[in-house]
Amino acid sequence: MVDNVGSNIGSNIISTLGAGSGINSKSLTDQLVEVERSARQTTIDSRRETFESQISDYGLVRSALATLQDGANLLSNSATFNSKSASFGSSEAFIPTELKETAPVGDYSFSVEAIAKSQSFSSASTYTDPTDSVGKGTLTFSFGEWDGALTSFSQNTEKNPVIITIDDSNNSLNGLRDAINGADMGVQASIVNDGVSGYRLLITAESGLSNQLNIGTAEDPGAPGLSNFSFNESSQNLTQQQAGADAHLTVNGLDVYRSSNAIDDVLEGFSFSLAKADPGVAVSVSIFDDKTTAREAVRGFVETFNAFLEAVQPAVGFNEELDDYGSLNRDASAKSVISQIRSMISATVPGIDGGYNALTNVGIRTELDGTISIDEDDFSAAFDDNYDLVKTLFAPQTSSSSDKITVTGFGPTTVPGDYAVEISQQAEKGYLTGTAPAATLLADLAAAPGKSGYYTGGPAASSLIADFTQQSGYLTGNTITAPLDLATQGAGANDYDFNISIDGVASAAPISLNVSDYADYDSMAAALQTAINYDASYNGLYPLAPVSEDILVTFDTDHFVITSPTTGTDSVVSVTDVGGSASTLGLSGGVTTTGTGDANDFDFSITVDGVASGTISLTPANYADEDAIAAEIQTQINADANLSGAGAAVTVVWDTDRFVVTSQSNGPDSSVTGITAIGLLAPNLGLSSGVATPGSDDTSAYDFTVKVDGITSGTISLTAAAYADEDALAQHIQNKINADTTLAASGADVDVSWDGSAFVITSREYGAKTGATFTAVGANAADLGLGSGTSTAGKDVVGSIGGEAGFGVGRVLLPSLDSDAYGLKLLVNPGVTSATVSFSRGFGGELSKLIDAYLGKGGVIATREANINQDIDDLDQDQEVLDRRMTAYQERLQAQFLAMERIIAGISGNSSYLDDIANRLPNTAQR
Numbered sequence: 001m002v003d004n005v006g007s008n009i010g011s012n013i014i015s016t017l018g019a020g021s022g023i024n025s026k027s028l029t030d031q032l033v034e035v036e037r038s039a040r041q042t043t044i045d046s047r048r049e050t051f052e053s054q055i056s057d058y059g060l061v062r063s064a065l066a067t068l069q070d071g072a073n074l075l076s077n078s079a080t081f082n083s084k085s086a087s088f089g090s091s092e093a094f095i096p097t098e099l100k101e102t103a104p105v106g107d108y109s110f111s112v113e114a115i116a117k118s119q120s121f122s123s124a125s126t127y128t129d130p131t132d133s134v135g136k137g138t139l140t141f142s143f144g145e146w147d148g149a150l151t152s153f154s155q156n157t158e159k160n161p162v163i164i165t166i167d168d169s170n171n172s173l174n175g176l177r178d179a180i181n182g183a184d185m186g187v188q189a190s191i192v193n194d195g196v197s198g199y200r201l202l203i204t205a206e207s208g209l210s211n212q213l214n215i216g217t218a219e220d221p222g223a224p225g226l227s228n229f230s231f232n233e234s235s236q237n238l239t240q241q242q243a244g245a246d247a248h249l250t251v252n253g254l255d256v257y258r259s260s261n262a263i264d265d266v267l268e269g270f271s272f273s274l275a276k277a278d279p280g281v282a283v284s285v286s287i288f289d290d291k292t293t294a295r296e297a298v299r300g301f302v303e304t305f306n307a308f309l310e311a312v313q314p315a316v317g318f319n320e321e322l323d324d325y326g327s328l329n330r331d332a333s334a335k336s337v338i339s340q341i342r343s344m345i346s347a348t349v350p351g352i353d354g355g356y357n358a359l360t361n362v363g364i365r366t367e368l369d370g371t372i373s374i375d376e377d378d379f380s381a382a383f384d385d386n387y388d389l390v391k392t393l394f395a396p397q398t399s400s401s402s403d404k405i406t407v408t409g410f411g412p413t414t415v416p417g418d419y420a421v422e423i424s425q426q427a428e429k430g431y432l433t434g435t436a437p438a439a440t441l442l443a444d445l446a447a448a449p450g451k452s453g454y455y456t457g458g459p460a461a462s463s464l465i466a467d468f469t470q471q472s473g474y475l476t477g478n479t480i481t482a483p484l485d486l487a488t489q490g491a492g493a494n495d496y497d498f499n500i501s502i503d504g505v506a507s508a509a510p511i512s513l514n515v516s517d518y519a520d521y522d523s524m525a526a527a528l529q530t531a532i533n534y535d536a537s538y539n540g541l542y543p544l545a546p547v548s549e550d551i552l553v554t555f556d557t558d559h560f561v562i563t564s565p566t567t568g569t570d571s572v573v574s575v576t577d578v579g580g581s582a583s584t585l586g587l588s589g590g591v592t593t594t595g596t597g598d599a600n601d602f603d604f605s606i607t608v609d610g611v612a613s614g615t616i617s618l619t620p621a622n623y624a625d626e627d628a629i630a631a632e633i634q635t636q637i638n639a640d641a642n643l644s645g646a647g648a649a650v651t652v653v654w655d656t657d658r659f660v661v662t663s664q665s666n667g668p669d670s671s672v673t674g675i676t677a678i679g680l681l682a683p684n685l686g687l688s689s690g691v692a693t694p695g696s697d698d699t700s701a702y703d704f705t706v707k708v709d710g711i712t713s714g715t716i717s718l719t720a721a722a723y724a725d726e727d728a729l730a731q732h733i734q735n736k737i738n739a740d741t742t743l744a745a746s747g748a749d750v751d752v753s754w755d756g757s758a759f760v761i762t763s764r765e766y767g768a769k770t771g772a773t774f775t776a777v778g779a780n781a782a783d784l785g786l787g788s789g790t791s792t793a794g795k796d797v798v799g800s801i802g803g804e805a806g807f808g809v810g811r812v813l814l815p816s817l818d819s820d821a822y823g824l825k826l827l828v829n830p831g832v833t834s835a836t837v838s839f840s841r842g843f844g845g846e847l848s849k850l851i852d853a854y855l856g857k858g859g860v861i862a863t864r865e866a867n868i869n870q871d872i873d874d875l876d877q878d879q880e881v882l883d884r885r886m887t888a889y890q891e892r893l894q895a896q897f898l899a900m901e902r903i904i905a906g907i908s909g910n911s912s913y914l915d916d917i918a919n920r921l922p923n924t925a926q927r
Helices: 002-016 025-076 078-082 173-182 291-316 332-346 376-385 387-394 441-447 464-468 521-533 626-639 641-645 726-738 741-746 842-855 860-920
Strands: 084-088 094-099 106-114 118-123 137-146 153-155 162-166 188-193 199-207 212-219 238-242 247-251 254-258 262-267 270-274 283-289 364-366 372-374 397-400 405-409 417-425 429-433 454-456 472-476 498-502 552-556 559-567 573-577 591-593 604-608 650-655 658-663 672-677 691-693 704-708 750-754 759-766 772-776 790-792 798-801 807-809 812-814 825-828 834-840
Touching (some): 025 291, 025 842, 078 291, 078 387, 094 283, 118 212, 162 173, 173 188, 173 199, 199 212, 247 262, 291 332, 332 364, 332 842, 332 860, 376 387, 387 842, 397 405, 405 834, 417 825, 441 726, 464 626, 559 573, 626 658, 658 672, 726 741, 726 750, 759 772
Antiparallel strands (some): 084 283, 106 247, 106 283, 118 238, 137 212, 188 199, 262 270, 364 372, 405 825, 417 798, 429 759, 429 790, 454 658, 454 691, 472 591, 552 559, 650 658, 750 759
16 A cells, blocks of 8 residues: 555656656656766776676686696606506416506516415215205314325414304304305305205315315204314314415516415516416516606696696786786786796795706796797606606605605695604504413313213113014914814815015915815914915025024914014014915914014114214114113224224213213314114114214313403413424414404404513504403413513604604604694604605695695685675675665655746746736736
């Protein structure tokens, strides 16, 4: 409502202006306002145009500087000047794979005498499916070297043992494979179907003689089976398919051995692989500097710099296209940027005291117009004769007067130059020095009782003793109803025929009882016996006695009994009637009693200490008791050729209601597993349904924990063994500590040594936070002498750089904050007291750093752009002020003209009134 009223008033004012005077007051007002605005508006517009041009031109300068910096960065890249090329002789055995800038220039002759090989195993046991269980427990993978006979193993002290656990989450062949591969220890496992027996596990170590495997197992008593994958001095259940071997090559006649066929450390920066052995055949390799890359980089920079000047000229100089000076022609910041860039081209490079320290040294000249050019003669001479000086000029360089101090880094603010380094305290490793161990320590460890693996069977059958008694199978017939006077009764020739099966062998034809009159049933039994024994199936089948006595038929009170001539569970007699009156003999409805005491009734197989037996057979006999049967089981197991050949033996005892089979060896590889029933009565022994308990080292008395560099281990157990000396035991202690999962995860490794009187545990790191402390856990752990030893903390390096105190952490020495050397990082090895380190950023680095100062957030250009943008913002405010003032000025003029129109209108009204009066006066009236 108010807006409409205001709009109407404005319209009325505008329409009223000029209405009374006849003057175009609106036009005159607009013109007066425009005149008033013009000068100030021109100033604002002019300054805005200038500022926007400067922003645009600074963008041009920024882009040109970024391109120039790319060229500078290429010069500051050490790879530009250290590129190498090589020529190689043709060979299928020696294959170059990589040539880095650090490769040494020279001529070399290589010959491949032998290639490295990886030790590989396959499981002797096979599995019907990859999901089959393999048992639970742990496997310990140790790395080292086997002798040729695979009887002695030497630990590789550079590689810690790795322990993997098989539990309910991965108890399968698949799970075991994945656990081995997931341990990331350089061992590869795969499952292979051999196409004959089933699935096998194939284990492959890293190549090399000292990367061969020793695999120990500790089985879960309730889930045995992991011993199938053992391979150590006492148990080798895996089959070695290939032994590990080192590669052998010669370099300029020098014999060199490596564990891998991929080699990158014979010549620094030169990598190659060995494909096959080619003894005595030399391959020539020539490595030389590739100066082409550096030459082109320098030439490219000259072109880039000149292009930079050309690109910024329209902004900071005279713009030929616009026939006017650029917007930055008088901008001090922009002029300073260009001036400093030009000055660096002709200046010496900081930090280079001698040799080439300016672009003029390599033939780069500055022309009168500021561009640069190359003197080809000087340029070629520099590259051909003094290439090392050329590299020093362009690329960053660090050096040290001592080989024990290495400059490993520098920062963006590091000032080039030489810095004196003074070391007042050497870095040291923390260590624990024990006291003298127990005099009997080695003997005690050698005699430490190992626990034997054993197998506790399930309850044996109550009939076990009777089952072992040799007895023939027999048929007890029903009551006889057949008459004795068969002939008188007029019986037919086949009326009493029947079929019989003895020990699973059926008669060749029905057995016919001779039709005659018998004096008694004993006589009839004798006739039946003769007929059976002379059947074609049995005649001569049992040559145990005269044929008439092989198969016995007797009369017992009121029935016949037919007895097999054999014993055992296969001894069985059965009869089927054929003749119409055969049932009266009572045979077909009789009771069959199976024999006992056969030589194979109790056959079984067993695995002892990881060695699988052949078939074990027990001798049938009239055993007095189960103890006597236990003695027989022990005798037959220990007589097995497979077991005795491997030195595996057992002891068998009867424990109330079951047998217990115990390995005669002890330790973690001692085990009794895999008892499988084969004979029909073998399950009655109870052995195939028992529980295996693995052996172990009873070394808990020597358990301990150790804190290394502030990290506390889990409980560490030593292995009971006959150690050759204290040095061998020290090595074992070191391996056990470094194999601890907690310490390994944090990288807290140690070296353990014997100093002649005590064990010493030394951290492998330097610094005040390193060291070792020992806590005895087992009752006899104090015998090691480490719990009563003295812990000595390590020391950080202390020293100064450039006369100012540095900050040391371990072997690393850093300069103080805000010092010229700040940013340098020095690695100080023990044994040096003073040295001089030098740093030069090189021309490329210095120019790139300078451009960074321009292009960075707080740089000259960013600051200047921010100021210009602020000026533009200020102009926006000036424009708003001007617009408001002109609006007010216009409204004031409009009000003034409106007042004038009203006056004129009033005068016009009075004029008409006077004219009317005049017309009515006598002297003035119109006639």
